[in-house]
Amino acid sequence: MPDTAALHADLHADPHPALTGGSRPVAPDPPVWPERGEEEARLLQEVLRDGRWSTPAGPRTTRFEHRFAELQALPSPSHVRCVTSGTVALQLACEALGLGPGDEVVVPGLAEQGTAGAVLDANAVPVLVDVSPDTWCLDPAAVTAAITDRTRAVIAVHLYGTMPDLTELTALAAQNGLALIEDCAHAHGARWEEHGAGAFGTMSVFSFGASRTLTAGEGGCVVTSDAVLADQLSSLRDSGRPPSDVPPPFWRPVQSGNHRMTEWQAAVLLAQCDRFEEQRDRRERVVAAWREAAERSGFLRPARVLPGVRRPPGYAFAASYDERALNGVPVETFRAALAAELSAPVEPCYRPLGDSPFYRPRTKRKHWLSAAYWNAIDPARSDLPNCATLHRTSVVVPHAATLRPGAEEHLPQALEKIARGADRLRRWRSDPWSSHSHL
Numbered sequence: 001m002p003d004t005a006a007l008h009a010d011l012h013a014d015p016h017p018a019l020t021g022g023s024r025p026v027a028p029d030p031p032v033w034p035e036r037g038e039e040e041a042r043l044l045q046e047v048l049r050d051g052r053w054s055t056p057a058g059p060r061t062t063r064f065e066h067r068f069a070e071l072q073a074l075p076s077p078s079h080v081r082c083v084t085s086g087t088v089a090l091q092l093a094c095e096a097l098g099l100g101p102g103d104e105v106v107v108p109g110l111a112e113q114g115t116a117g118a119v120l121d122a123n124a125v126p127v128l129v130d131v132s133p134d135t136w137c138l139d140p141a142a143v144t145a146a147i148t149d150r151t152r153a154v155i156a157v158h159l160y161g162t163m164p165d166l167t168e169l170t171a172l173a174a175q176n177g178l179a180l181i182e183d184c185a186h187a188h189g190a191r192w193e194e195h196g197a198g199a200f201g202t203m204s205v206f207s208f209g210a211s212r213t214l215t216a217g218e219g220g221c222v223v224t225s226d227a228v229l230a231d232q233l234s235s236l237r238d239s240g241r242p243p244s245d246v247p248p249p250f251w252r253p254v255q256s257g258n259h260r261m262t263e264w265q266a267a268v269l270l271a272q273c274d275r276f277e278e279q280r281d282r283r284e285r286v287v288a289a290w291r292e293a294a295e296r297s298g299f300l301r302p303a304r305v306l307p308g309v310r311r312p313p314g315y316a317f318a319a320s321y322d323e324r325a326l327n328g329v330p331v332e333t334f335r336a337a338l339a340a341e342l343s344a345p346v347e348p349c350y351r352p353l354g355d356s357p358f359y360r361p362r363t364k365r366k367h368w369l370s371a372a373y374w375n376a377i378d379p380a381r382s383d384l385p386n387c388a389t390l391h392r393t394s395v396v397v398p399h400a401a402t403l404r405p406g407a408e409e410h411l412p413q414a415l416e417k418i419a420r421g422a423d424r425l426r427r428w429r430s431d432p433w434s435s436h437s438h439l
Contacts, residue, residue, distance in 0.1 A: 015417060019340040026413045040268055060267050079227065155183055156182050161314065170200050182204035192310065213283070216272070333426070346397055353387075
């Protein structure tokens with residue numbers, strides 16, 4: 001760990017924000033992600049030598065599925081089925097649940113476009129609802145208001161470093177006869193009460209994409225405790241083939257394609273599992289310190305973590321910014337200043353799906369099923385004021401920035417420098433002659 005006194009001495013010697021000409025950012029080196037080493041290389045060499053690069057239920061894929069269930073604290077029985085990506089995982093979950101034309105699925109308006117896109121690919125209607133301004137996650141009251149006699153499912157998204165109220169959403173789904181789908185792309189290692197994220201959904205999906213806290217560059221999986229659904233998923237990911245040499249009596253042929261994870265990906269994920277627990281501990285220590293510093297600052301309010309969250313998702317540090325409390329420094333300037341101090345990207349949260357440039361369902365002719373469907377999937381119909389406010393005021397720092405040596409001190413020092421330099425930062429945006437102005 002670095003000498004804290006020395007770090008503070010450096011701060012006082014160079015008090016100006018790096019963005020406005022300060023000579024030294026708080027964290028001079030950018031984060032490195034993913035962390036990797038000899039174990040990844042060894043397992044990949046094994047795959048190269050044995051030649052089993054992609055097979056139905058390959059040995060490393062199967063090993064990883066069991067390992068992931070343990071790492072994620074999923075109750076028994078839980079069935080994990082690996083696929084090519086998190087997006088495909090959600091598409092297959094919707095298909096396995098039988099979602100289709102005439103069905104509605106409640107989706108939070110603050111999510112990646114693929115969350116709603118998977119519902120579209122099942123020819124169902126994503127019903128976009130607002131999120132809680134405190135947790136940034138699905139608001140159970142908004143879900144209740146959106147339920148109609150056509151609603152078949154609810155997708156609960158774990159977002160950045162927070163989780164929705166899974167106890168309430170599970171009860172709400174059961175009371176209304178709905179499937180609950182957990183989108184856990186951000187929630188590897190997260191815990192709600194005694195179980196891991198993914199344990200509550202009828203179907204739950206994870207992503208192993210490049211930015212995730214458990215990654216193989218690409219990949220994903222579906223989790224379910226229902227053995228019938230698990231066998232259906234096995235067929236859906238493997239071109240409709242039976243889930244075993246002796247098909248179960250309930251199994252029927254199904255039209256599908258090849259969505260299998262390769263053994264290369266599974267090998268990397270097995271090695272990444274060995275690193276995960278220690279990385280999660282580091283993230284939690286750092287984010288706890290960052291949350292305290294943000295709350296002390298008076299101008300950053302971290303997204304709320306509900307009491308039921310035993311271990312929060314470690315995907316990112318997310319907070320809302322109040323420019324009035326920082327002498328009028330615009331949020332765009334604040335993000336740029338924080339990025340300069342942390343030598344890491346600092347961005348707004350997802351744009352509301354109703355206004356997202358990446359969620360444009362009516363650009364594809366395959367969704368022209370009828371005039372009624374075409375109208376129902378128009379994202380402009382949604383009303384998402386909390387999502388819009390969060391996008392406008394949000395500050396999101398990726399998890400890789402929390403893994404560097406001394407990261408506990410990085411955000412507190414960065415906020416102190418930014419607060420001291422607020423006047424310079426406010427002028428930085430408005431001064432067209434400044435050599436540092438580029439917003």
